[in-house]
Amino acid sequence: MENEGTQSSGTGGGGAHGAAPRAQHVPRPAGPPLTPPPMPAAPPPSRAASSGPYPHQSRPVSPPATAGAAHPPAPAHAPAAAGPGLADWLRAPRRSDGPGVWAYGHTPRPAEEPELTPTRQLVSGALISLLAAVLLWSLLWNGYLGGFWLWPLYAFTPDAWNHDTFSVVASYVWYAIVLAVLAVTFGRLGRWPELGRRILAGPATRPVRAEEPDGPVPGSPEDPAGWPQLRHAGLADSAERLRAELGAGRMNDVDAARIRRAWESVLVDPARRGAFADSVRDKGAGACVHPSGARDLPVRAARHDLLSRQVRLGTVDDGQRNPYPRRGTGLALDPAVLGTSLLAVGPSGGGKTSRLVRPVVESLALQALAGQAAVIAVGAAGTPLGPDEAYDVVIRIGDPATVYDLDLYGGTTDPDEAAGLLAEAFAGDVPGTDVRRAATALAQLLGPFRTAHGRFPRVPELRELLDRVPAALGALRQELEAADEHAMLRELDARERQYGSHGDPGPVLADRIALLDRPAFAGFFDTTGQQGRPFSLRSLEHPLRVRIDLPERGHAEASRMLARLLLAQFTAGAVTRTDRSLFAFLALDDASHTLTQETVRGIQRLRSANAGVLLTLRTLDDVPEGLRTPLLGAVGCRMAFSGVTTWDGQRFAEAWGTEWVEARDVTSRTVFADQPLTRAIHAFRKLVTGKAVTTDAVTVRQVERERWSASDLAHAVPPGHAVLSLTSVRGERAAPLLVRLDG
Structure with a gap:
């Protein structure tokens, strides 16, 4: 229903998802991305100049940047795009009425579904009112009701007009007035306007929603395309430079979001004001760039809105299963909900990687380029979590060609x-x-x-x-x-x-x-500093993008052990950070046999440390039995993909609890007539229809039922769908929603 905030992919007009462009789209970047040069062995010492946030599209990987370049060259031009320009994207309204709502262009819906009269009833009512209007006009025209309705015509026309042209014209004018009054009166009684809208708009017509609020007027003092926050702070030259970059097509939404983030850091620390102004003056849209030099990802597989830091996963199903205010709205994730951690369960091939892990990791990687996040993606070698160029550090355990190594001790000296x-x-x-x-x-x-x-x-x-x-x-x-x-x-x-x-x-x-003491791992986990570049999870205070490939094939037990180590190091390192301004996130593509009592307790502590984890499982049986309930309680977001077993569904049903619903019980009983004529009519009706005449008794009562039962989760979730409940770090909750995943 909602495709706002999306765009076609590719440097031309092709669409990555095969969807036609809609009225509103996330703007395209201004030029091809640059492959980041290798990151230094140690994390950058400061992120003061790399603060900032990023758009959505898929493009071919561009050639690597020239080695030794201080910063990437400015894009040459903005490619043709079907979506709106960057200025329109900046002005677009963003509203949210609950966790997980795709805020770009969202229009809130009423809390309750309005009563909709069936089309058949509207047609019958319109016909009856039309026949009544025709009958009344016939009675008036033929004088069966007397001539009282002609009294105004005789009272307000001169006698001299009798039997001349003026009298005829006045008579027909009065007849037209009476017909109009009859049409309006009986049209309202028969609900003709509603029937006309229903026929013109189709059978799925919903009540007309409130008009979408307009964004700022272009060229006004508050137009975000003119960078009013800089002008109000006395940096008119910087604002004008950025406005010119935007107008010339040399700025993309990644640049805009990143520079906004950099300005927020200036407001926190005014000492950075001079460096910010100098960077904007010298580099324009490339100011405050990430230490890697990258201004975008080489490929995007999801739809992002970087100003609200959201990634869109799909659309809430427009069915009775979901609350009316959320039906048909976009479903998105952001740090506000990922900060409570997310557990996803579903069988192999259900789309956990392509429809959940990849989009979330991609979103956090963009935010890392903006100086807002640090993301670590862990999966088996070959897992499609994005190309190497999308990461600052890529660690392939067991691959001798890998540049980086993993610090087995997590960077601690204790x-x-x-x-x-x-x-x-x-x-x-x-x-x-x-x-x-x-x-x-x-x-x-x-x-x-x-x-x-x-x-x-x-x-x-x-x-x-x-x-x-x-x-x-x-x-x-x-x-x-x-x-x-x-x-x-x-x-x-x-x-x-x-x-x-x-x-x-x-x-x-x-x-x-x-x-781990196997020939395949020879040279890895070195502590002497003579081999490789050891990466430590103590680097979570820097906006890094890290991918760790585990040797699942051939070393499955070692891979699970390393995954447990990474999860333990992350939960410990994220909490002990001195600077928690970055959102730290760990995505485990397969968390089977990686959870322990201590890591489950550590996940609960991440919420207050501006950090979170994403865990995917094929089944909850891959978690020790004593940890299944604590795990579901430790995470704030729970996701059941299509195809889960009834055993897993029962755990989710218990976690989601029950709700009060209105139950309607209909009891039918046979009608026995006393009068001979009535009995004859009933007998004739039974002969024709084959059914006895019955009457229905309806009982309405409030009952407590499971939001989603184990059987429903196992059998009623269509392929390509999932049931997802969300909790924000502020405590806002969204009931389990049936979501159609966009993929």
Whole structure:
């Protein structure tokens, strides 16, 4: 129903989704994107100059930018586009009456569905009123009702007009007036105007909505295309430069949103005002660019509205299942709802990756280019989460050609913290293993090793220590004795005493670390700084776009262990950030066997840390039974795709609860007539129709029913649809909605 805020894709006029352009579209970018140069090994030291937000379309990947360029060259021109210009997009109204509403051009609907008279009833009423009007006119014309209706004609016409031309004209004028009065009166009684609108507009006519509010008048002082916020602050030159860039087609919506974000940072820290003005003066629409130099993504697979930071997933189904105010409206996600985290469950091939994960990751990547977010996408190698050029850091575990490496210890220097994270990854899914004891055992080795060598052990070194290799333990002990580190020697002694005791997690940890000590991972997880560029999740304070490919094929158990480690590192790192102005987000394309008690508790803490996670599962059976209910309670957004099992549906039905609905019970009973004539009529009717004459008794009552039952979720959700409930970080809630996913 609503395609506002969308646009065709490609540098020409082709549409990525095959949809014809509508009245309102998100504007196209001003030029082809640039492939970002490789990011430095360490995150950029400051994001003061890279604050800002981004549009929607798919385009072919452009050639890489010239190496060593300080910033990307300005686009040469704006390509032809079917949608409106950037100025119209900036002026478009954005309204939202609940979480998940696609705000671009949205018009709120009434809270309740107005009563709609059936077309058949309208036709019969119109015919009856028409016949009544004709009958009344016939009675008047033929004098059966007397001549009282002609009294005004005789009272207001002179006697001299009798039997002449003026008398005839006056008579017909009066007849026309009477006919008009009859038509208006009986037309209102018969609801002729409503029937005419119903016939002209078709059977699916809805009551006319309120007119869409107009945006700012072009050229007015408050026209956003003229950058009034800069003019009011005394930066008229900067505003004029940006207005000229916009008018010349050298600015896209990515630039506009990014520069707006940069100006917001100036309002927070006025010391940045001079740098902002200089950047706008020197670079125009390319001011305050992301450290990668990119001003857009090479390819877009979803529809975005960057001013409201939304990505559109689909359209709320226009059926009785959904509340009337949300029927037919666009469904979108933004940091306000993603900050409560989202759990999606559906079978393989149901569209979890293409219709949910990819659009959300793409939206957060655009916001990262705007200096608003940091996004980490984790999936199996080959998962279509966007091209490499769309990310600043791409880590392919097990691929020798990858440039970046993964910091196994999450960038921390605290042995206890590092041990806790590793224990969640190594032992969090092992039944009967106490994660706290595993963390203690690891800390008893990591602490002494870091003290002796100034770093944490590499995977082979940690495996040797857990396996009690005499040479490794002896060398470590000698280093500690030489450094006179008695406290660390006591830690090492305590670990040796616990070897072989009942419940010792050492053997389990040794078996799990052996999964990473394989030839395929040789050279990875290096802690010496001699191989690769280690990436740490401590970099969440910078607007980074990161994709991590796990070696699911051939190393499934190791991949799940690394996914658990990344989830544990993210939940810990996002909460401990000193600067939480960036929205930090982790998307796990397959979260099977990655959740533990501690990570579920960590997900609950993300809401207050301006962070969130997206977890997808094929079934809730991939989560330990004791964690299924806590997991559904920890996330604020829950999504059930078409094809879920009744067992999974039952969990969602319990989480969504019940609601009061109006139930109508109809009871039919046979009518027995007392009079002979009536009995004869009833007998004739039964002979013709084959049914006895009955009367219906209707009982209306309020009952409490599940919003969505397990059977409905398993069997009544059409392919390409999903049932989604949303909660915002402010506590606003949207009841479960049946959504048609655009893909």
